[in-house]
Amino acid sequence: MSQTAAIEVRNVTKSIAGKTIVKDLSFTVQAGEIYGFLGPNGAGKTTTIRMMVGLISIGKGDIRIGGSSIRSARGKALEQIGAIVENPELYKEMSGRQNLKHYANMSSKPVSKKRMEEVIRLVQLDEAIDRKVKTYSLGMRQRLGVAQAILHRPSILILDEPTNGLDPAGIRQLRQYLQQLAKTEGMAVVVSSHLIAEIELLCDRVIIIQKGQLVAERSLKEMDEDGKVTVDIEVTDPERASLLLKPRFNGESDGGNVISIRAKREDLPGLVSDLVQHGIGIVQVKIRTAKLEDLFLQLTQGVRS
Known part of the structure; x- marks a missing residue:
């Protein structure tokens, strides 16, 4: 019951x-x-x-x-x-x-x-x-x-x-x-x-x-409904990193050294390890959290009477 x-x-x-x-x-x-x-x-x-x-x-x-x-x-x-x-x-x-x-x-x-x-x-x-x-x-x-x-x-x-x-x-x-x-x-x-x-x-x-x-x-504990987070990875060789990550993760480059991907948190250690083993330097890994303010503005500004 x-x-x-x-x-x-x-x-x-x-x-x-x-x-x-x-x-x-x-x-x-x-x-x-x-x-x-x-x-x-x-x-x-x-x-x-x-x-x-x-x-x-x-x-x-x-x-x-x-x-x-x-x-x-x-x-x-x-x-x-x-x-x-x-x-x-x-x-x-x-x-x-x-x-x-x-x-x-x-x-x-x-x-x-x-x-x-x-x-x-x-x-x-x-x-x-x-x-x-x-x-x-x-x-x-x-x-x-x-x-x-x-x-x-x-x-x-x-x-x-x-x-x-x-x-x-x-x-x-x-x-x-x-x-x-x-x-x-x-x-x-x-x-x-x-x-x-x-x-x-x-x-x-x-x-x-x-x-x-x-x-x-x-x-608010599960803002990412698919269980994934957006991760920005700054690397020393973005072209090789993109080729390596592409088979498993959808990603896009900012035109510079940062690649943005969607991944589960538990996959991140292995992902970073793979890049390092292939001789690609990691400058920083930053997880983007879904912001309630962004969601609020997106939804309330999109509603019309």
Whole structure:
């Protein structure tokens, strides 16, 4: 029996003021994975997230959280979600701990003192938790927001632009916390962001939408679907190297000393050894990685209304 997906978005369409914002959108997110949600401004990301967390109604289709439909079992579905949409709602005149206690009192699930201390340690606010939130840096407030969102042990965490306003150190810290949550608590994490490089570092999979429609979904661990990578090999004798490599690898020369080929990573040591044994000097071997930014620009710029 297949495992129930943490999130299932099924053929969802949403129109606002007569304009279709999201159109027939479907995707799934599994427990323990971090799922990136990318698209240009106005692509429908925030509208989709607002439907996922119950802030606006679904037009057509359905969204299921842990197998429960937001349409027919709204309470059961939403109690499984922790979310930050836009900025965390915090009381700046209260301490971090008081904010967490206030939020715990509003939770439909009981939150123990032990759980609260566990979450404070997880987001590394031990030393600052009894200070007023108005003294916190932006990064600390974001961490407190994450602590608030996960206090009731949700199975799903949904974050809309969580790195807004953070400096590079804050972004890195938040990335580490989210990866730890997915790994240690088995939490499904959905992150919408305009920072493509950060999504590439953070996420396991990514969806790209444009004009409310799915244009691509990729595993960031397997961007090269054929298992091969593009390799640039700079050699001392490109003509002989091309003749030697041609029977096994498709390659092209840049007109100089660099030959570009497609090959599996495990074939590279033998390939280099063959060139050396035939007296061809290797200046450098450089693997080109598929870049999410290139894919994003290629797909979103290629879609027309």
